[in-house]
Amino acid sequence: MTEDAPGIDGISSRRSLRPLGGVLTAMAVSLTGTRISLVALPWFVLVTTGSATQTGLVAFCEMTPYVVVKAFTGPLVDRIGPRTVSWTTDLASAGAAAAVPVFHALDLLSLPLLLVLVALIGAARGPGDLAKEVMVPEAAERGRVPLERATGLSGVIERLASTVGPAAGGSLVALLGPLAGLVINAGCFALGSLIIGLALPRGMGHATVEASSQADETGPGYWRRFGEGFTFLRGESLLLTVIVMVGITNLLDAAISTVLIPVWARESGNGPTAIGLMGSVMGAAAVAGSLIAALAAHRLRRRAVVLTGFLLAGAPRFLILAFDAPLGAVLAVFAVSGFGAGFINPVLGAVLFERVPRRMRGRVNALGDSLAWAGIPLGGLLAGAAVAVVGLAPVLLACGGAYFLTTNLAGLRPEWREMDRPGGRGVPPPYSKEGASQGSANVVP
Structure with missing residues (x-):
């Protein structure tokens, strides 16, 4: 057997x-x-x-x-x-x-x-x-x-x-x-x-790049492989669009989590308890969304799932805070947003996996993740400066609008139609010998 x-x-x-x-x-x-x-x-x-x-x-x-x-x-x-x-x-x-x-x-x-x-x-x-x-x-x-x-x-x-x-x-x-x-x-x-x-089993997680010569172990070999990953990513319009979009949304997410929510909690009088409730409600709903995505996402149209997830997860959080709604309404919106967010990573992770050859998985994953995370340190800095100049509500409205436009404009690009195709270039059928040893990709933190 x-x-x-x-x-x-x-x-x-x-x-x-x-x-x-x-x-x-x-x-x-x-x-x-x-x-x-x-x-x-x-x-x-x-x-x-x-x-x-x-x-x-x-x-x-x-x-x-x-x-x-x-x-x-x-x-x-x-x-x-x-x-x-x-x-x-x-x-x-x-x-x-x-x-x-x-x-x-x-x-x-x-x-x-x-x-x-x-x-x-x-x-x-x-x-x-x-x-x-x-x-x-x-x-x-x-x-x-x-x-x-x-x-x-x-x-x-x-x-x-x-x-x-x-x-x-x-x-x-x-x-x-x-x-x-x-x-x-x-x-x-x-x-x-x-x-x-x-x-883990002994045969799992081993190197995927064969050493062709002694020179490949030196600096030039490393930089050549790094350049191959960069060139591959630059030539993949779908992946590059996704990464840029996620990079912008990550910056906006960092802004709301590190500055805008605490300022709202202070100005509304809800205090730090509300911050914890909002995080817990959104996190629990995201778990539920991720579980459903794990069971059913492979049967759904990927583009529709991703765009709907971003529509729920993004702008509504900013808008509900901008309109000074009661805490109950805020928690309800954050729960819906978390549920939508739970569907995003499973689909994007699958798309990225399908389109990148296994031998380049590490370098392309690394570049993609780093580009997607590059704006996170800036989110709080920019949001804090903007709130000091124009106040909380205008910044919340501007961020919500930017989130909506970023995700929807990206979704309208022609290369997004490739997301619903059963695989990327040079990708073997599921469970084939080559496909059985491929890696992963995920750009959303």
Whole structure:
């Protein structure tokens, strides 16, 4: 009996699902630890320094290396293999995260040292996240799981981590202090490394680029592979349009989450409790949307699903806040927006996977993700400056309009019709020998 043959006791079925289960479990563990850290680390800086400026500086020093290093490690993932990159970078992140409470306990933790440590965490986390993304479709095809379902489950994992992680981080910080959250974060990275290193099948996640000569191991070989990824992406009009669109919407999402919602909560008198409620409601609804997408998105027209998802997830959030609606109405709109958002990543992830050859998966994924995330550090800065000049409501209206126009104008472009085609150029049929070893792509955070 082969590994894929159906067995009476279902053993072979469980074996076929083991790779996908292992990758998703590792993603869940590491993402949850990261979300816990998003609460614990800023609070630790605030209570130890009392400076909001230094808190923002710490966040900037983590996210900037994340985006930059992720952009340039795509060829490395292709050369070394996503499995090796994933477990080694998670182990490096665990060490850097654990060093923060250790140095603090020894009274050796200065602000420059903290900035170095969080920069190391970000620099290691970028390639680690990329490597796990790359392994999702390979794991799905090994288990003969539809691609939209696999990317949908990946989206569910991310949404759950974004819902559960902050709540867990807040509880840990309240009960045991911020250092406990950082210790848990380090433990999550270590556990994720262990899962990838030991729990996945031996033949999974290996390098996809054959070494043709000794020269390929040097700098010029790396830059040539990096250039190949850039050239491929530039020639893919559908992928490039999606990435640019997502980059703009990510900037607007960063603006509303980091500045506009807190300002609204203060000016409306709803306070920080409302911020937590809005995040929880939207996160829970996004989980529901992702679950439905995992089950049904592969049967639906992709373009209609993506455009409807963006229509629900984008402009309504800005508009409901601009019109000073009661909290109940705000929560209802955010729930609908979260539900729509849950459908987006599974479909876009499937489209990107189909159109990129496996041997270029790491470098194209890395470039796409980094371009899509490039505006996130600027979102809060631009929104804060705009609110100071013209006030909250005009900025909310302008952002909502920009969100609506960006997503709909992109959807009207002729290349978007290719989204509904059953595959991209040079893509083998599902579950063929070549297709069974391909990687993943996802540009929406």
